[in-house]
Amino acid sequence: MSSIDDALSGREVVWGTDNLFKSYTVARGDVEAAFAGAPIVVEGEYETGSQEQLYIEPNGMLAIADLQNGVTVWGSMQCPYYVHRALAGLFNLPAEKIRVVQMETGGGFGGKEEYPSIIAGHAALLAWKSGRPVKIVYSRAEDMVATTKRHPSRTKHRTAVTRDGRLLAMDVDFVIDGGAYCTLSPVVLSRGTIHAAGPYRCDHVRIRGRAVATNVPPHGAFRGFGAPQSIFALERHMDRVAAAVGLGPDEFRRRNFVHAGDTLAVGQVIREPVSMNTLLDRALALAGYHDKRRRFVEENGTRAIKKGIGFSTFMHGAGFTGSGEDHLASVVAVEATREGVVRVLAASTEIGQGTNTIFSQIAAEALGIDPDDVEVVQPDTSEVPNSGPTVVHHALVDAGVLPSVHSRAEFRAACRRYVDSYGTLRATSRYQPPPGVRWDDQTYQGDAYGTYAWAAYVAEVSVDTTTYEIRVDDFVAVQEVGKVINPTLAMGQIEGGVAQGVGWALYEDVVWREGRMANAQMTNYIMPTSMDLPEIRVHFEEVPYPYGPAGAKGIGELPMDGPAPAIFNAVEHATGISATRLPLTPERLMELMCASPAV
Amino acid sequence: MARLLDALRLQIGLTGTKEGCGEGECGACSVLLNGELVNSCLTPLAHADGTDIVTIEGVASDEQLHVVQQAFIQCGGAQCGICTPGMVLAAMSLLARTPQPTEADIRAGLAGNLCRCTGYMRIFESVLEACRHLPPKL
Numbered sequence: 001m002s003s004i005d006d007a008l009s010g011r012e013v014v015w016g017t018d019n020l021f022k023s024y025t026v027a028r029g030d031v032e033a034a035f036a037g038a039p040i041v042v043e044g045e046y047e048t049g050s051q052e053q054l055y056i057e058p059n060g061m062l063a064i065a066d067l068q069n070g071v072t073v074w075g076s077m078q079c080p081y082y083v084h085r086a087l088a089g090l091f092n093l094p095a096e097k098i099r100v101v102q103m104e105t106g107g108g109f110g111g112k113e114e115y116p117s118i119i120a121g122h123a124a125l126l127a128w129k130s131g132r133p134v135k136i137v138y139s140r141a142e143d144m145v146a147t148t149k150r151h152p153s154r155t156k157h158r159t160a161v162t163r164d165g166r167l168l169a170m171d172v173d174f175v176i177d178g179g180a181y182c183t184l185s186p187v188v189l190s191r192g193t194i195h196a197a198g199p200y201r202c203d204h205v206r207i208r209g210r211a212v213a214t215n216v217p218p219h220g221a222f223r224g225f226g227a228p229q230s231i232f233a234l235e236r237h238m239d240r241v242a243a244a245v246g247l248g249p250d251e252f253r254r255r256n257f258v259h260a261g262d263t264l265a266v267g268q269v270i271r272e273p274v275s276m277n278t279l280l281d282r283a284l285a286l287a288g289y290h291d292k293r294r295r296f297v298e299e300n301g302t303r304a305i306k307k308g309i310g311f312s313t314f315m316h317g318a319g320f321t322g323s324g325e326d327h328l329a330s331v332v333a334v335e336a337t338r339e340g341v342v343r344v345l346a347a348s349t350e351i352g353q354g355t356n357t358i359f360s361q362i363a364a365e366a367l368g369i370d371p372d373d374v375e376v377v378q379p380d381t382s383e384v385p386n387s388g389p390t391v392v393h394h395a396l397v398d399a400g401v402l403p404s405v406h407s408r409a410e411f412r413a414a415c416r417r418y419v420d421s422y423g424t425l426r427a428t429s430r431y432q433p434p435p436g437v438r439w440d441d442q443t444y445q446g447d448a449y450g451t452y453a454w455a456a457y458v459a460e461v462s463v464d465t466t467t468y469e470i471r472v473d474d475f476v477a478v479q480e481v482g483k484v485i486n487p488t489l490a491m492g493q494i495e496g497g498v499a500q501g502v503g504w505a506l507y508e509d510v511v512w513r514e515g516r517m518a519n520a521q522m523t524n525y526i527m528p529t530s531m532d533l534p535e536i537r538v539h540f541e542e543v544p545y546p547y548g549p550a551g552a553k554g555i556g557e558l559p560m561d562g563p564a565p566a567i568f569n570a571v572e573h574a575t576g577i578s579a580t581r582l583p584l585t586p587e588r589l590m591e592l593m594c595a596s597p598a599v
Numbered sequence: 600m601a602r603l604l605d606a607l608r609l610q611i612g613l614t615g616t617k618e619g620c621g622e623g624e625c626g627a628c629s630v631l632l633n634g635e636l637v638n639s640c641l642t643p644l645a646h647a648d649g650t651d652i653v654t655i656e657g658v659a660s661d662e663q664l665h666v667v668q669q670a671f672i673q674c675g676g677a678q679c680g681i682c683t684p685g686m687v688l689a690a691m692s693l694l695a696r697t698p699q700p701t702e703a704d705i706r707a708g709l710a711g712n713l714c715r716c717t718g719y720m721r722i723f724e725s726v727l728e729a730c731r732h733l734p735p736k737l
Contacts, residue, residue, distance in 0.1 A: 053715075055681070055715055056619040056679070056681040056682050104680065106617070106679050106681030107681060107716055140620040140622070353678065353716075488721070491675070492721050495717060500718075522619075522620040529713060530705075530709045530719045530722070533720075
């Protein structure tokens, strides 16, 4: 069983009674009644492939373990307390006998969220047995065949719409392939399901989300956490619905965007100001969309290289889904030394996204001191409290809660006086949800996220009809992510996410052969190089979020959502080919174009 | 067969040179061999006999970072840092050949070094920034 179809067919059962790890249903209004009276119904089916995180540093772990001292591991990881919990269970030791230290980590993107627990377990067991330190470093091939990747997905859309292009009802069937064991699939499925109806207003919505079991290696966390999969399907589909009602992709979306006061499919009322129209206006203007939309069609004619432009509009929930934040009840601590150096103690890890810089910046601003006087302590479970795993850019959303003090000099003097009189100066803070946030895990209704980031991305492509290569020539990414704390880091997050999105859309093809990855090498699993990407033009609309640290929302996952559908929409504009399955490699595009009488 | 990469990391303890793939695709193990950028994972140690090798550890002088390193810090050219040693050496190699590179030169010059974090934009900017601070002739 290597596909979603295999799992759903039920011919063989490898998990439970129905091969389902998890299913959710989001229901709003009366979908069947709305379809019964609908003048126009548009159906579509969309598929996405697996994707390897391909952090440039493979997984690695060093362990020492014995009865007297317990277990200590040092390694590359995103979530020290995940590893801590796994080792405590594996060795049946009390928590204080397990120590996990995150070392400098060469990229993660979700790929070092779950799997390091397994490597740590292997290394620690061998160390226990041998009485010697044990180091395990995966080769690239080992890392690629063994570790978790992005869930493949299949989404079916059935959409009812009025003749003037207003959404009447949306029926979405979203399925992801969890592989042979249940990893974070339920959580990935949850985010994908909630994002499946996008930033659109629709009174009658049904979303069925299912994570199925197959015999391929388990899939797991990857930047975006299921949302890129369901948003790819939705944003491809919205272009097709627009065409069916005879509207431009932009005008159709404008008639259906959510505004403040509207209700999302999960029943969440949008309380903060949101203007998808403003984001779309700005993105289209920066890209020269309307002119190019017209001009490319005129100019393409019989040219071998055809140009196209397309876009996607989307949102991304900040922080953990539903009650996740409450369950984690993340804690962060700050400590001041006698010399007035502030130490931030959090288990949120630096994996390249700038956590250490941002924590320093937030702490320095709150305390009125220089960022150089802030030290972010290396995540070590013997020292830092459990502030939850580093995923969803949770680091930024939740951990930045710090007390406020006065000027730098006063601060130093105060620290000295305090430490001399009372000893350690330390404060801890536990995550508090924004007021009025409610979520019901049973009905899957409520405030799925404290807030959302909003975005409009535009891609311009060239399609070579001789070689079937697709090039992205220009990319505009406009988003509202609350207050931007550090522009250089924020732009770097968006650009890096867009690059991974371009790779997912066009190049990155995990080839499965009898349940194994057949191309577990950088030679034939292709990620974008410096030659493959266009200039990525990033713009922020800043609307400070009152409940985020320094007004910020999450940022890191958002840019993974938009590129793929924008690129596919642009390819359709260029060629007339409505591709529905990614990655759109030259081989796949050739098949589609050769089978199409239009081209 | 001993690789130059292993000699650097395991025998000499110069762990600034990274291994990302072991097959010459990612460039994380880039070093300068007699001034030429090479993948140390593909270089037999015997071939390095008698040559002049520069790793990332040899780039900064005393307390002073190289202008390329400084530019990477300033422009956000490094995120997780694993590609950065190779990327800095590739940038230096490019600038030694082409002191005033165009964007196309930079893209081609860094094409053998993969970065998964940045999407390369900030790296291009870092190289341009470094040009502005390099002496006219290297």
